[in-house]
Amino acid sequence: MRYSKMFGRTTKEAPHDADSVNARLLTQAGFINQLMAGVYTYLPLGLRVLNKIKTIVREEMNTLGAQEILMPALSPKEPWQKTGRWDGLDVLFKLEGAGGKEYALGATHEEVVTPLVQQYIHSYKDLPVTLYQIQDKFRNEPRAKSGLLRGREFSMKDLYSFHLTEDDLTAYYERVKGAYARIFSRCGLDALVVEASGGTFSKYSHEYQVITDSGEDIVYHCKCGWAVNREIFEGKVGDVCPSCKKGMVESHKAIEVGNIFPLKTKYSDAFGLDVTGEDGKLVRVLMGCYGIGPSRVMGSVVEVHHDERGMIWPKSVAPFHMHLITLSNKDSEVKARVDETAVELHDSFERTGIEVLWDDRDDASAGEKFADADLIGIPLRLVVSQKTLAEGCVEWKERSEPADPPPARGGVRGGGSRLVKIEDVMGEVGEWVKVE
Ligand code: ATP
Numbered sequence: 518m519r520y521s522k523m524f525g526r527t528t529k530e531a532p533h534d535a536d537s538v539n540a541r542l543l544t545q546a547g548f549i550n551q552l553m554a555g556v557y558t559y560l561p562l563g564l565r566v567l568n569k570i571k572t573i574v575r576e577e578m579n580t581l582g583a584q585e586i587l588m589p590a591l592s593p594k595e596p597w598q599k600t601g602r603w604d605g606l607d608v609l610f611k612l613e614g615a616g617g618k619e620y621a622l623g624a625t626h627e628e629v630v631t632p633l634v635q636q637y638i639h640s641y642k643d644l645p646v647t648l649y650q651i652q653d654k655f656r657n658e659p660r661a662k663s664g665l666l667r668g669r670e671f672s673m674k675d676l677y678s679f680h681l682t683e684d685d686l687t688a689y690y691e692r693v694k695g696a697y698a699r700i701f702s703r704c705g706l707d708a709l710v711v712e713a714s715g716g717t718f719s720k721y722s723h724e725y726q727v728i729t730d731s732g733e734d735i736v737y738h739c740k741c742g743w744a745v746n747r748e749i750f751e752g753k754v755g756d757v758c759p760s761c762k763k764g765m766v767e768s769h770k771a772i773e774v775g776n777i778f779p780l781k782t783k784y785s786d787a788f789g790l791d792v793t794g795e796d797g798k799l800v801r802v803l804m805g806c807y808g809i810g811p812s813r814v815m816g817s818v819v820e821v822h823h824d825e826r827g828m829i830w831p832k833s834v835a836p837f838h839m840h841l842i843t844l845s846n847k848d849s850e851v852k853a854r855v856d857e858t859a860v861e862l863h864d865s866f867e868r869t870g871i872e873v874l875w876d877d878r879d880d881a882s883a884g885e886k887f888a889d890a891d892l893i894g895i896p897l898r899l900v901v902s903q904k905t906l907a908e909g910c911v912e913w914k915e916r917s918e919p920a921d922p923p924p925a926r927g928g929v930r931g932g933g934s935r936l937v938k939i940e941d942v943m944g945e946v947g948e949w950v951k952v953e
Pocket residue numbers: 625656658665666667668669671672673773774775776808809810811812813814
């Protein structure tokens with residue numbers, strides 16, 4: 518992809534109401550554009566990241582054996598009345614349609630999925646059923662803020678599971694925990710599994726919390742892995758860990774990126790969702806629900822992985838694997854050679870499935886191109902210039918975090934960059950892309 522043709526540009530201006538690192542950097546780098554508080558357009562760069570996160574989520578859901586569906590965002594009032602959430606869920610967006618008929622925009626989908634499943638399952642033999650979707654949710658958050666972290670329209674993956682027995686629900690719940698751990702680690706996030714209250718419908722739930730100062734939540738935890746939400750913890754920082762009895766309780770701010778609930782019969786009671794058991798008697802179906810916010814995950818990755826120059830994307834969710842930069846030259850013959858090399862590299866990369874953003878602009882200085890590359894945060898940068906060509910090379914530099922060691926192989930030059938022979942570039946990048 519040629520940057521000169523890409524829709525969306527970097528800008529030095531920080532949006533005046535950017536109240537968080539992710540809102541500022543994603544806007545300045547041309548990933549997202551705010552339409553109104555809590556509502557964003559994803560520009561080409563941003564959409565690539567969001568889609569990569571959704572792909573990781575989708576792969577892990579499919580590995581669990583869950584089946585993907587897509588429910589409508591618009592739903593009638595009646596099921597929400599049945600569960601008490603027409604009035605009980607304060608963030609529900611309500612609309613009035615023709616003839617005064619009332620609707621809700623999906624803030625979550627128990628009210629849609631439970632009656633849906635009821636139409637298709639009748640016998641214990643039909644269970645378990647596990648369905649998920651990835652869709653935009655709408656919540657009338659009183660304070661939409663922090664860029665992608667708290668939106669009024671945001672992306673959610675919601676999975677619903679239906680079981681005959683509590684044992685089956687519990688076993689599945691544990692498998693989902695495994696999938697969630699893989700999802701967050703693949704996205705470059707270190708997420709704590711935090712015990713939290715189950716709201717009105719179950720004894721407990723589990724939240725996935727990423728520790729960072731920009732978080733709104735507070736978690737108490739110990740190095741042993743024990744972690745609980747502020748709402749259910751009765752101790753204080755410095756107490757002996759109630760789990761391992763050795764470590765000390767710490768407390769940190771954190772972002773909730775996922776939440777899973779053993780709903781049990783909360784919604785099957787509301788809709789009378791039963792199946793016929795083996796003995797011919799009716800059995801109430803047990804449910805679990807499991808949410809992840811891909812857009813909040815995207816914002817969280819930026820909160821965790823950035824420096825003063827810009828974002829630092831983990832390879833797995835970076836908009837492109839590589840940023841190819843050509844430095845322009847007044848000498849048209851030199852410029853032609855630089856561009857020719859870049860075209861060859863660009864096309865060979867694309868042919869082998871390596872995603873490359875080529876900064877081919879003629880009207881940007883080297884300094885501007887490097888600053889933009891740092892802001893955009895693609896993990897690998899290759900520079901082709903008169904200087905590198907004189908040595909038959911391109912310059913290789915990784916957008917690593919300050920704490921990372923410099924690249925291991927080859928003659929390391931100042932700033933962690935090194936020269937790689939043009940004939941070796943394809944092979945080296947191919948290897949680099951493979952490493953997690
Ligand atoms: P919060 O406590 O932060 O308001 P929640 O507990 O109401 O969130 P859930 O209903 O558990 O959220 O939603 C599942 C997931 O959807 C959350 O873990 C989060 O990743 C995401 N999410 C929820 N609300 C928002 C929002 N307003 N903007 C972006 N993502 C959100």
